[in-house]
Amino acid sequence: MMKLTFPALVFPGAARALAFLLATWPASSDAQSSVTFYGVLDAGVTYVSNTGGASVVKFDDGVSYGNRWGIKGREDLGGGMAAVFALESGFRLGNGKLGFGGAQFGRQAYAGLSHPWGTVSFGNQLDMTQEMVSSYNISAWASGYAIHQGDLDRFNGDRMPHALKFLSNEFAGFKFGGMFSFGGIAGDFQRNSAYSFGAHYANGPFTVGAAYTQLNPPHGIYAFDPYAMLGTATFSGKPVISIDPASGTVTDLYASKPFPVERQATFGAGSSYQIGDVTLMGNFSLTTIHALDVSSQMTVLEGGALWQITPALSAIGGYQHSRFEGHHWNQGSLGLHYLLSKRTEMYVSGDYLKASAGVNAVTGYSFTPSSTASQANARLGVRHSF
Template sequence: MRRLNAAALSGVAFALASMPGVSEAQSSVTLYGIIDAGITYVSNTGGSHVIKFDDGVSYGNRWGIKGSEDLGGGLSAVFVLESGFHLSNGQLGFGGSLFGRQAYVGLKNDWGTLSFGNQLDMTEEMVYSYNISGWASGYAIHQGDFDRFNGDRLPNAVKFLSNEFHGFMFGGMYSFGNIAGNFHEQSAWSVGAHYANGPFTVGTAYTQLNDPHGIYAFDPYAMIGVHTFLGQPTVSVDPATGAVTSLFSENPFPVDKQGTFGIGSSYAIGDVTLMGNFTFTTIKGLGQSSHMRVAEGGADWQVTPAFSAIGGYQYTNFEGHHWNQVSAGLHYLLSKRTDVYISGDYLKASSGVDAVIGYSFTPSSTTTQADVRIGMRHSF
């Protein structure tokens, strides 16, 4: 293809600007972001307690640009570029991707939005908000994030998300694996729906990853503290010191499929909102299959317009092991954009499991782990 020179490009731009409707199109671009930082105490990480600076906990640190252009006839072009980062050292999150949080372009009309790129899955769109423990403490995601309740993305995705019709919305997406000769490998798909009516809401979604990889690859010991996974050992133990080393910290555990179904609901009674959810996740690999079940419930009490108290309880069952976790948080708004908070979690796992809260810390040397955090968050 021959290249257009600068003069030709200028002519094309002038011609487009002169076309009816194009020069009159309304467009907007918004810069936004969230910054979260604080100090965390953890009771046991590999046998010792730690007091550390941590960031992106209450909400993930981010900055982004989003925009839209009115194309006429009820149709708009939309885009989002959103970057995650660590405030502690300025480094990018999401494996070093510049726009690892979101990066998409699409078209929107009265029915919904069709978009293309790195995008939030339907588990995030429809049921993520019912993770009440996570609202209390940002560390309190479900065990290992096996059920993708941490607000996860799918790359290379084509996605449709409907507008809301009488309280109902729905969506679906497909993520291409982009592997030559194998359309299935590293692909993923996700579907979901949500309904809201007055004080009542309910959402459900199913998301499946084939050959989870990259930031969603499996290191079972670091994720949930188990010593075996799908019938295979996950750690080596030094007989002299008792030190535990993960066998899959460098090369991920070979998982063929991760499929998760989730449903959640909320009901507001005055200043108190009750929330609950249930997830069922299937993990397949090496000819084996296991299931994780998570049940969670809790409440958000808006004590005053500026002050809220949030608490939640999670129960998890996987491969004969059990986890019980309680979480609580107090949040105070200094303004519409700035708040301070204190939060805490306590996790008790069954025998043979080294407790680890929310895939957030080094696993404990015992079946228990606890944390307390003081932090602040600012949005812009």
């Protein structure tokens, strides 16, 4: 007999899905089965030096850790085989709204079969850039705002819908995987499809990973709004903003319609090495954007370190340098994280971004672009997991 007890939490639109799942789950089984309910809540106050020409102090959430609740399960089928599933929803604490374009289970939604060699799964799933290399984005461990510029390289931990995925178990420190996302467009097998593959190796204090991900093209929540992502006035040789000559007001031409990108391809690699209480970390990415018969490349180099000062207190710092279409960005990030318990953490963090002339700086893909080539932020936050 399997008994599940849940806290009295209500999430908008989720009650019927949860009730159905529990109602249809078998009450007893000869095989070993488990269902786990879990989540993360993150909220705090952020100061930004310049958003569209003025500073702001605001409530913000899901920054250092994305807000989520989820259910994952496993049923032993015998012979080393198991059925597995996960449903994970992202949301905003500030207003209770769903994230990921309003998808009920936008963070993850899959079912599959696990074997001693690995797991085959079907659904909305994390790509191999997330599985193998995004954890080396050391700046984002310091400050959740410090994703790579515009997240063009998908180091922020992105998903693929309608995907078939294989992820191996770890063998002597080595694991690998690949996946394909079906576009589902009649008469055009490639349109809206995507694929991703990668590998990771760990040996004592040393780890290294690499992955390649391609979207044909990026669409939905991953469609391009170049000015909001990068703060540049042009993209692939085409203007992406208009400026009122009288007032200087900037209008984003692709705020309500996606820029017509045809293909987005990223290779990323990262590595870490632990020396006592300090873990050194670095990564590199090369992203090719093909749009309007023009191919452009963004390169990102990043390095930093995590210092575990005490079991409860850690200091994290990172620096990243990005280049794209003749522009460049330099960003430094710092964070101090303190565990109040195994499940609750307080943190302070900050970022400073300096872009080249002619670029309105925007940190990650997080704020309204600055009216100048620099932007800074500071944050005080708390995270609780359950």
